[in-house]
Amino acid sequence: MSHGNIATLETPALLLERPRMQANIARMRARMKTLNVAFRPHVKTAKCVEAALAMCGGSPGPITVSTLREADFFSGHGFTDILYAVGITPNKLPHVQALLARGIRLTVILDNIDSARALVDAVAATGMRAGALIEIDCDGHRAGVLPDSPLLLEIAGILAAGGVTVAGVMTHAGGSYECHSDESLRAMAEQERARTVHAAQRLRAAGHAAPVVSVGSTPTALFAQDLGGVTEVRAGVFVFFDLVMAGLGVCGVDDIAASVLTTVIGHQREKGWTLVDAGWMAMSRDRGTAAQAVDQGYGMVCDVRGLALPDYIMIAANQEHGIIAHRHGEANAALDVPVGTQLRILPNHVCATAAQHARYQILEGGGTVEAVWERVGGW
Amino acid sequence: MSHGNIATLETPALLLERPRMQANIARMRARMKTLNVAFRPHVKTAKCVEAALAMCGGSPGPITVSTLREADFFSGHGFTDILYAVGITPNKLPHVQALLARGIRLTVILDNIDSARALVDAVAATGMRAGALIEIDCDGHRAGVLPDSPLLLEIAGILAAGGVTVAGVMTHAGGSYECHSDESLRAMAEQERARTVHAAQRLRAAGHAAPVVSVGSTPTALFAQDLGGVTEVRAGVFVFFDLVMAGLGVCGVDDIAASVLTTVIGHQREKGWTLVDAGWMAMSRDRGTAAQAVDQGYGMVCDVRGLALPDYIMIAANQEHGIIAHRHGEANAALDVPVGTQLRILPNHVCATAAQHARYQILEGGGTVEAVWERVGGW
Numbered sequence: 182m183s184h185g186n187i188a189t190l191e192t193p194a195l196l197l198e199r200p201r202m203q204a205n206i207a208r209m210r211a212r213m214k215t216l217n218v219a220f221r222p223h224v225k226t227a228k229c230v231e232a233a234l235a236m237c238g239g240s241p242g243p244i245t246v247s248t249l250r251e252a253d254f255f256s257g258h259g260f261t262d263i264l265y266a267v268g269i270t271p272n273k274l275p276h277v278q279a280l281l282a283r284g285i286r287l288t289v290i291l292d293n294i295d296s297a298r299a300l301v302d303a304v305a306a307t308g309m310r311a312g313a314l315i316e317i318d319c320d321g322h323r324a325g326v327l328p329d330s331p332l333l334l335e336i337a338g339i340l341a342a343g344g345v346t347v348a349g350v351m352t353h354a355g356g357s358y359e360c361h362s363d364e365s366l367r368a369m370a371e372q373e374r375a376r377t378v379h380a381a382q383r384l385r386a387a388g389h390a391a392p393v394v395s396v397g398s399t400p401t402a403l404f405a406q407d408l409g410g411v412t413e414v415r416a417g418v419f420v421f422f423d424l425v426m427a428g429l430g431v432c433g434v435d436d437i438a439a440s441v442l443t444t445v446i447g448h449q450r451e452k453g454w455t456l457v458d459a460g461w462m463a464m465s466r467d468r469g470t471a472a473q474a475v476d477q478g479y480g481m482v483c484d485v486r487g488l489a490l491p492d493y494i495m496i497a498a499n500q501e502h503g504i505i506a507h508r509h510g511e512a513n514a515a516l517d518v519p520v521g522t523q524l525r526i527l528p529n530h531v532c533a534t535a536a537q538h539a540r541y542q543i544l545e546g547g548g549t550v551e552a553v554w555e556r557v558g559g560w
Numbered sequence: 561m562s563h564g565n566i567a568t569l570e571t572p573a574l575l576l577e578r579p580r581m582q583a584n585i586a587r588m589r590a591r592m593k594t595l596n597v598a599f600r601p602h603v604k605t606a607k608c609v610e611a612a613l614a615m616c617g618g619s620p621g622p623i624t625v626s627t628l629r630e631a632d633f634f635s636g637h638g639f640t641d642i643l644y645a646v647g648i649t650p651n652k653l654p655h656v657q658a659l660l661a662r663g664i665r666l667t668v669i670l671d672n673i674d675s676a677r678a679l680v681d682a683v684a685a686t687g688m689r690a691g692a693l694i695e696i697d698c699d700g701h702r703a704g705v706l707p708d709s710p711l712l713l714e715i716a717g718i719l720a721a722g723g724v725t726v727a728g729v730m731t732h733a734g735g736s737y738e739c740h741s742d743e744s745l746r747a748m749a750e751q752e753r754a755r756t757v758h759a760a761q762r763l764r765a766a767g768h769a770a771p772v773v774s775v776g777s778t779p780t781a782l783f784a785q786d787l788g789g790v791t792e793v794r795a796g797v798f799v800f801f802d803l804v805m806a807g808l809g810v811c812g813v814d815d816i817a818a819s820v821l822t823t824v825i826g827h828q829r830e831k832g833w834t835l836v837d838a839g840w841m842a843m844s845r846d847r848g849t850a851a852q853a854v855d856q857g858y859g860m861v862c863d864v865r866g867l868a869l870p871d872y873i874m875i876a877a878n879q880e881h882g883i884i885a886h887r888h889g890e891a892n893a894a895l896d897v898p899v900g901t902q903l904r905i906l907p908n909h910v911c912a913t914a915a916q917h918a919r920y921q922i923l924e925g926g927g928t929v930e931a932v933w934e935r936v937g938g939w
Contacts, residue, residue: 188651189651190651191628191651191652191655191939192649192651192939193939194939225879225880247841247879247880248880249570267825267837267880267881268825268826268835268837268899269825270571270823270824270825270837270899270900271900272567272568272569272570272571272823272900272902273570276570291826292826293826293827293899295898295899295900296825296826296899296900299899299900318828321831323835323878323881323883324825324826324828324835324881355878444649444651445649446646446647446648446649446675446703447647447670447671447672447675447703448672449697449703452700456647456702456703458646458647458649461846461912462626462915463939465844465845466844466845466846466847466912467840467845468845468847499702499734500604500626500911500912501604501626501627501646502646502702502703504702519674520647520649520672520674520675520678521649521650521651521674521675521678523651532879533840533845533879536841536916537915538938539937539938558918559917559918560570560571560572560573560842
């Protein structure tokens, strides 16, 4: 059903090129098939039922969530196998119990003794049957137990003694976002695999079944050469891709499926500035490309059809104002288009940009909005 | 009505200390009274009916909005005098017309001939009666016509000839966010006043009534010594204040009314890290203090009662993970509190942080949530 031409949309608005999304998904799913590993897409990027279904191959499958609000939302749309991939805390256990009571197979993660004890206590008090993965630190990036730490077996022991299934281990190679070559991405993927499998083997040697070995990040998922011992892969940002991923060499700019539609509201010609009605509220404050070889400011400019104008970036952003200029600051090279002209801005980090919007305007390669897909937000 | 103790809140959650907000509002309103100028608070920070009413002194008054969605929302709650403070574009004129047709006194702004012609054409086509302010560039920061530019009179001439009321001029001294002393803030306030009044005088000399001279930013509103010739002031961030404002010396850390409640989810003790369940999704990616004398990372840590722990900041943020550490990176000075401990994080830029949340949990100085106030978001 057509929802009209994008020329009639009030701006800013979040556009999604569905064919690009489908191609990104097909690429990832083919890679998972080649590597002979199960796929548990992370829905924190899209936060959208239609996109999650596409990531799962058309019908509900295993997913990863970043909030219990996402777990509520997706479980209400037929997704019953959910990994909540942020360390569990006592104040969230009643919510976990409510999801389990509704028949959702919710798995939680933890990396410390306090959380293990809190989970065991909740199981004893309520009789809930929660599976838990122990989070492994594979790259020093964030959370997790080191693969060789005695803590790993200590946590598993507390869980097992308390009637909590030690389902296995999980990790996220967030360090892959700082890799600067294909070679280093391949090495990071192998490090992620090897360290996590090693942790699982230690658990098994200590008598825990620990069947699950879950790894994940978009760069390592696409650059892994072998995933021996890994049982599932999680990835999210690949669904739309973004300038950070393009900067890493994980995708091309033409693979980026999501963009912000904006309208020119004025010029400051002597400075080479073109002002638009998308500021940080529409783009987010994410400056993920600032640390990369090519800084894309607050995003790369495209014309209204989506053709990249790679010399132009959003150099500054206020709440509802963006300033577009030539990337080398040449005032006489200003983007000289009339007030009212629509442009698209490609995002640095699409998880952050999409989170600023309530819905996607779905395009099929033309200028007509073919559908509107809603997002879920908050906690 | 009590909504329970904050200990039972699922985190992250946005807290608002109502007495601090009231004190911030009282300070601003007293300042406006002393300066003998009308106040038109900007609701883009709070985006909340209860807060907007408090800013207006208890009942609906003139407000400033940053989106037409805000205009819809607040006009539905009794606010009928609304300035939409982003340059108007043709694709928004049907929405403007719809608001005017509902009896809302909506004023738009513009700074160029294309927009003036589009507005005049819409008036001719629909008979709508829109008032317009011409935006003035008082500090080179963003949009607007230079006060001495011939363009100012050209735009006014097009509007007047087309039956659009030239209501006056407006500016925003965004440059005040880069001032580093009380003296420079006072000078910026005077520059904002003088240049905008000068532009209005040029319009009047050319035969336009131009009764409105509207200026605004929280720092200049609080540091202005004299507002002769100014008819109204707009300001928004003062309602809650934030670390950027504290860094400017415009408020103290203890004046900051909004914070993000979070829970400790783990530690990486050898690095001095405490991990919490508030990441950039809860804090925003705003790093506004990075350019100030004291960089507050992604926010300053407080204990659960709101007492600042100024040695601790959020040094890094992923989507749903924050990393808290000693501000000087001393691993042996880690914030050693158990998993499950609640903390509060003060925001760099409260407009951005609040925008990540759907509602405020209202506190009255204690640990009980006394009310829940909803926000409006999107476009």
